[in-house]
Amino acid sequence: MGDMGGAATYVERPRGFTFPGATSLYRYSPDRRGEHAEALLGGCRGFLHADAYAGFQSLYVPEPGTQEPRLIEVACWAHARRKLFDVFEATRSPLAKEALEQIAALFAIEASINGRPPDERLATRQAEAIPKLEALKTFFDETLRHVSGKSTLARAIRYATSRWPALTRYTTDGRLEMSNNAAERAIRPLALGRKNYLFCGSDSGGIRAAGMYSLISTCRLNDIDPEAYLRDVFARIADHAISRIRELLPWNWKPLA
Template sequence: MAAAGLLAQVVVARYADHTPLYRQAGIYLRAGIELDRATLASWVRESAALLQPLADAVGRYVREAQKIDTDDTPVPVLEPGRGKTRTARLWTYVRDDRPAGSRAPLAVWYQYSPDRKGERPRTHLQGWSGILQADAYSGYDALYRDGTIIEAACWAHVRRKFYDLYELERSPVAQEALCRIAALYAIEREVRGRKPEVRRSVRMARALPLAGTLKDWLEHTLAQVSAKSGLGKAIRYAPGNWHALVRYCEDGRIEIDNNTAERSIRPLVLGKRNYLFAGSDGGGQSAAVIYSLIGTARLNGIEPYAYLRTVFERIAEHPINRIDGLLPWRLMPLEQPLRQAA
């Protein structure tokens, strides 16, 4: 393989800067360096294989948390020999307890799957127990059945349904719903970063009563509109997920929404716009490995290129039973801080 600095440059350009390999090949050619796309692709595959144990360590760290935020996004994957694409998924699992006053390092763990079957998150989280903050995707339901994993829903999804309706129709009902939800978020701004017991106390005293009046208003309003209308569908979402939506009031560890996980999806969306599809399931798996390390470095304010260059310099000789020593915050704790973690 290439030198550590060049490997880091190629994978960071691809997965942090969203520069496709064919464009990178063109950039190198203009500098008088002949590196074809096939060579760069082989370096990415070999780099991902080298980094796999470290990505696994990120996954273990994430699953040590009491609460995980999750989301997923579609990924087009090329069908070999057919010239067509099918839809796979990249799943994200985030550990971030800063809003509840924790100083533990942050981490994001990506997993690739060829489909969106509910068995995928069950496999990813096998053996874990805790609070899972997610959207209302039915594939998660089996995780909650035995009570070892507790569902926490997302108020941002509730808000988005009314926001989209207001943008489309300027609905006064949607506007009223947005104002009521905004009152819940105003309370969150006051308790962000406070200890869980403080957050719970404030929410139980102030947010839970507001949420209760919102539910009553939604149910009263639903009786006056068509259940099949856009407004009816927007209204039904919250009462249908109510217990999971108000769970954040009862447990100060939980956030009001799942935006932490949604933010971790954004780099993947930008990447898809630039390189359109993964070349294979193996390419999707490589992406999950590298995104996990780049994303975790960024969450901890560590510059991805400097981090991966250092990892490539050391990992071949690093004892596998001490792989956790190469996690971003342990290898180079804030040596290369970003002005703002992405």
């Protein structure tokens, strides 16, 4: 999941699931209050890949009478890395550099298993990533004992250590990802576009824009030309039976000859 102002993006890339296709859903809200995430995701169960947005925290709390949260947090290593990268860029700290190199080794493991079945991904992570994560955690703890707690490096490290269970959760399930980059990539065109066309004009405009972004981004995730898809669907949707609307979803779509 990625968010930006009044827009949020949820990306699903199935690996070994029965879900018919990869999906990107943009949801518009007039502000960043947590109630919007609660309204959209409160009924969901499973894992949530996300950044540290405070509005998600209520979704991770165990439900009354149970020990299980509605959603299990999977934190993003790209966000943790970015904070350390910013410290290194500003200070050239050798400790920040060492942390970045260790994180790069973890991402290299992910690159080697990208697209592999979940069971293979899980086995590789447990054999290769877990020892490196343990070494990184030791490095973080040692560094925190020797640097000022008010330093930018300490703050960047604490961002990671305070989320350690969520950051390492990807090693427990081969379906999970190490980072939230899929959602971040999906929302980047919106960020660039917003600077060019300066807003949607109204709440209803934001809702409609979110719908269009959802279709276009989902087409791209499924290797479909968005322009060809929209041209075809717009030309035929008025006469298409509502009972067969699923035929026009990007992963089911077949252009008319």
